[in-house]
Amino acid sequence: xxxxxxxxxxxxxxxxxxxxxxxxxxxxxxxxxxxxxxxxxxxxxxxxxxxxxxxxxxxxxxxxxxxxxxxxxxxxxxxxxxxxxxxxxxxxxxxxxxxxxxxxxxxxxxxxxxxxxxxxxxxxxxxxxxxxxxxxxxxxxxxxxxxxxxxxxxxxxxxxxxxxxxxxxxxxxxxxxxxxxxxxxxxxxxxxxxxxxxxxxxxxxxxxxxxxxxxxxxxxxxxxxxxxxxxxxxxxxxxxxxxxxxxxxxxxxxxxxxxxxxxxxxxxxxxxxxxxxxxxxxxxxxxxxxx
Numbered sequence: 536x537x538x539x540x541x542x543x544x545x546x547x548x549x550x551x552x553x554x555x556x557x558x559x560x561x562x563x564x565x566x567x568x569x570x571x572x573x574x575x576x577x578x579x580x581x582x583x584x585x586x587x588x589x590x591x592x593x594x595x596x597x598x599x600x601x602x603x604x605x606x607x608x609x610x611x612x613x614x615x616x617x618x619x620x621x622x623x624x625x626x627x628x629x630x631x632x633x634x635x636x637x638x639x640x641x642x643x644x645x646x647x648x649x650x651x652x653x654x655x656x657x658x659x660x661x662x663x664x665x666x667x668x669x670x671x672x673x674x675x676x677x678x679x680x681x682x683x684x685x686x687x688x689x690x691x692x693x694x695x696x697x698x699x700x701x702x703x704x705x706x707x708x709x710x711x712x713x714x715x716x717x718x719x720x721x722x723x724x725x726x727x728x729x730x731x732x733x734x735x736x737x738x739x740x741x742x743x744x745x746x747x748x749x750x751x752x753x754x755x756x757x758x759x760x761x762x763x764x765x766x767x768x769x770x771x772x773x774x775x776x777x778x779x780x781x782x783x784x785x786x787x788x789x790x791x792x793x794x795x796x797x798x799x800x801x802x803x804x805x806x807x808x809x810x811x812x813x814x815x816x817x818x819x820x821x822x823x824x825x826x
Contacts, residue, residue, distance in 0.1 A: 538779065538793070539573065540577065540784070542577060545589060561588055564786065565594055569594050575602065586631055617642070618658070618660075619659075621660065624640075625637065636667055636670060637669055638669075639669060640660055640669040641674065641695065644675065644685055654688075671692035671693050673693035673694070679704055693720040694721055699732060699770070701731070702728060702811070703806075706774065721777050723780045724781045726768065726771045733767070735756075736753050741823065765797075765799055768782075773799075773803040774803045
């Protein structure tokens with residue numbers, strides 16, 4: 536299992552021209568990632584164009600596997616198909632990165648798009664693979680039902696899905712084992728659950744129904760001599776089915792801290808008692824943190 540570096544934090548802030556992370560800091564992060572043996576970068580054109588920032592800051596001596604998610608227009612606009620937009624996004628990524636091929640082209644499972652254009656989209660991704668413009672096809676899913684739908688129709692090379700101490704849905708449903716048996720590469724995202732797992736005793740009111748569970752988790756971490764960051768990272772890295780755990784950072788110091796946190800010898804099942812099956816708490820799309 537390896538770490539992969541998400542680059543959403545490198546994009547311009549929404550509605551602003553200023554970068555969330557200065558270019559010099561991005562260069563420091565990418566240099567440190569290279570030195571630490573991190574080889575996977577997950578970029579997204581839709582996230583304020585973090586791809587172009589990465590393209591400007593790549594260390595000359597480094598070779599990163601680039602996972603690219605192009606910006607896609609709404610399916611209702613009708614200006615062009617998602618398949619056309621994906622291909623255009625790949626060509627733009629190759630130009631920005633000055634590379635002949637990207638490691639993977641990623642898209643998110645969208646039921647509306649898949650029902651209307653799924654076959655065409657998948658055929659176009661396979662065509663780009665045959666042209667050697669991409670090495671692998673990747674799909675991002677948020678819940679087990681979406682993964683079931685995908686696997687009915689297609690054998691992707693990579694599946695990206697949420698996994699964390701609280702969100703173990705894909706672990707206990709057997710989907711991780713299924714993906715591994717089909718030789719599909721697994722990328723775990725949201726492993727810190729947007730920071731919720733970093734402070735288990737001080738929860739937003741939305742998560743108060745989990746107070747008892749999170750207090751027990753805190754006690755477990757103390758007993759094992761782990762920080763919340765170490766616990767969150769080491770649960771995911773202990774899962775044998777996960778090939779890459781995706782992390783996001785704003786500084787080289789944060790990246791150093793995360794790399795140093797990977798040292799626990801605990802088994803994944805040590806963390807099983809702390810899972811929640813309630814989507815209200817593990818699916819950020821269902822959160823309402825502003826009431």
